[in-house]
Amino acid sequence: MHSAVFASPYSFTADFRVVKESALEVIKKAMLGGVSELFQVGGWPWFGADADAMDGCAPSRLGLGEVRFSGSGSGGPLLPDGADGVGLGQRNLPFYHLPVLLAETLEALQPAPGKLFFDGTLGGGGHTEALLQRGARVVAMDQDQQALAYAKERLKSYSDRFCALRGNFRYFPQIVEEAGLSGFDGMLVDIGVSSHQLDDATRGFSFNKEAPLDMRMNTDADQRASDLINTAAEQELARIFFEYGEEPNARRIARAIVKARASRLIQTTTQLADIVAAVSPKRGKRHPATLVFQALRIAINDELAALRDFLAAAPQWLKPGGRLVVITFHSLEDRIVKQGFAHLSMPELDRPEWPAPRPNPDCVLKVITRKPIEASQGEIEINPRARSARLRVAERLLS
Numbered sequence: 001m002h003s004a005v006f007a008s009p010y011s012f013t014a015d016f017r018v019v020k021e022s023a024l025e026v027i028k029k030a031m032l033g034g035v036s037e038l039f040q041v042g043g044w045p046w047f048g049a050d051a052d053a054m055d056g057c058a059p060s061r062l063g064l065g066e067v068r069f070s071g072s073g074s075g076g077p078l079l080p081d082g083a084d085g086v087g088l089g090q091r092n093l094p095f096y097h098l099p100v101l102l103a104e105t106l107e108a109l110q111p112a113p114g115k116l117f118f119d120g121t122l123g124g125g126g127h128t129e130a131l132l133q134r135g136a137r138v139v140a141m142d143q144d145q146q147a148l149a150y151a152k153e154r155l156k157s158y159s160d161r162f163c164a165l166r167g168n169f170r171y172f173p174q175i176v177e178e179a180g181l182s183g184f185d186g187m188l189v190d191i192g193v194s195s196h197q198l199d200d201a202t203r204g205f206s207f208n209k210e211a212p213l214d215m216r217m218n219t220d221a222d223q224r225a226s227d228l229i230n231t232a233a234e235q236e237l238a239r240i241f242f243e244y245g246e247e248p249n250a251r252r253i254a255r256a257i258v259k260a261r262a263s264r265l266i267q268t269t270t271q272l273a274d275i276v277a278a279v280s281p282k283r284g285k286r287h288p289a290t291l292v293f294q295a296l297r298i299a300i301n302d303e304l305a306a307l308r309d310f311l312a313a314a315p316q317w318l319k320p321g322g323r324l325v326v327i328t329f330h331s332l333e334d335r336i337v338k339q340g341f342a343h344l345s346m347p348e349l350d351r352p353e354w355p356a357p358r359p360n361p362d363c364v365l366k367v368i369t370r371k372p373i374e375a376s377q378g379e380i381e382i383n384p385r386a387r388s389a390r391l392r393v394a395e396r397l398l399s
């Protein structure tokens with residue numbers, strides 16, 4: 001049922017900029033024909049209910065017709081801090097993903113009734129649910145239709161304070177601007193793949209599971225990992241493995257791939273993993289293909305550029321005092337966040353050729369976390385994936 005909806009032309013994940021319709025039309029259609037199936041037309045009753053956050057965005061402007069206002073939300077019992085994921089079984093939901101650094105995220109964002117948040121990486125909805133449980137409203141995005149379908153089920157009791165759209169968070173400004181939103185109290189992105197994406201053998205993210213070599217988070221995107229592996233020049237493959245995976249044997253692996261594909265196209269995860277393993281020494285417990293798979297995933301989903309685009313735009317969408325939280329899982333991403341925050345919080349810029357420092361027009365943030373926050377030993381024991389998580393927080397200046 002959902003695939004037809006999500007494969008529609010207003011699935012703006014491939015490249016929002018080439019979509020002719022305005023974002024308002026996109027949202028309208030998504031609500032009426034696509035995401036509305038997930039969250040129902042009544043999923044946005046708070047449009048127009050809050051003149052401050054939703055300036056000029058009455059439901060009629062969205063073409064949604066009769067919209068039911070159902071007060072401040074159905075809520076639900078608050079889970080103990082940090083205990084998200086509890087209760088999924090009671091709701092007949094399988095495990096999808098355990099949110100990392102949840103308590104630290106809540107501490108940074110301070111969700112409360114009336115506050116409005118943006119979650120650019122909805123995933124299994126763990127972080128978003130914790131925000132909703134504390135009475136906040138959330139606009140969420142994900143480019144993966146499976147994530148949206150799951151989160152729909154999980155968060156259906158919050159449909160009057162929650163809406164989700166399928167899309168790449170790098171294009172969020174077009175969407176929220178057209179929707180008439182003027183600012184968020186907090187914004188969150190929890191970068192990378194979910195446990196579900198890794199565990200689902202059909203998605204091709206994991207070298208442990210025999211599957212087509214796919215790796216697209218957005219399954220409507222044109223290029224699969226197998227396309228890249230079978231067509232890119234040797235030098236380009238080596239660059240990808242070295243830049244995005246920091247793989248020391250990048251050149252040797254690229255050479256082996258080009259040699260192997262000359263006799264037989266590389267179509268599956270295990271085929272690629274075997275080719276890499278044959279020319280790479282095993283390092284400790286890690287599978288020799290770990291970094292190559294990471295690099296390919298980053299390249300196929302253009303993850304670093306998406307993060308840079310998001311960081312450049314997000315501060316403008318924070319209310320004064322609003323907080324931006326970014327969770328990353330490897331050093332490349334963390335470096336981008338660290339450098340992005342540094343630039344956006346520097347009052348003056350200086351260059352050798354300038355006679356004196358000049359004011360930095362981009363200075364709109366204050367950095368809250370000088371060093372990234374890492375998961376506690378307790379969290380890592382429960383969720384080993386949290387081991388590499390790094391959380392950074394910045395706050396929009398008051399003026």
Ligand SMILES: C[S@@+](CC[C@H](N)C(=O)[O-])C[C@H]1O[C@@H](n2cnc3c(N)ncnc32)[C@H](O)[C@@H]1O
Pocket residue numbers: 097098099100120121122123124125126127128141142143144147167168169170190191192193194195217306
């Ligand atoms: C680590 S998971 C998020 C988990 C989520 N915070 C939770 O508590 O369940 C990352 C999710 O972000 C999505 N994602 C990654 N990059 C994205 C992008 N540029 N735009 C939209 N979604 C993205 C992935 O599809 C995945 O579902």
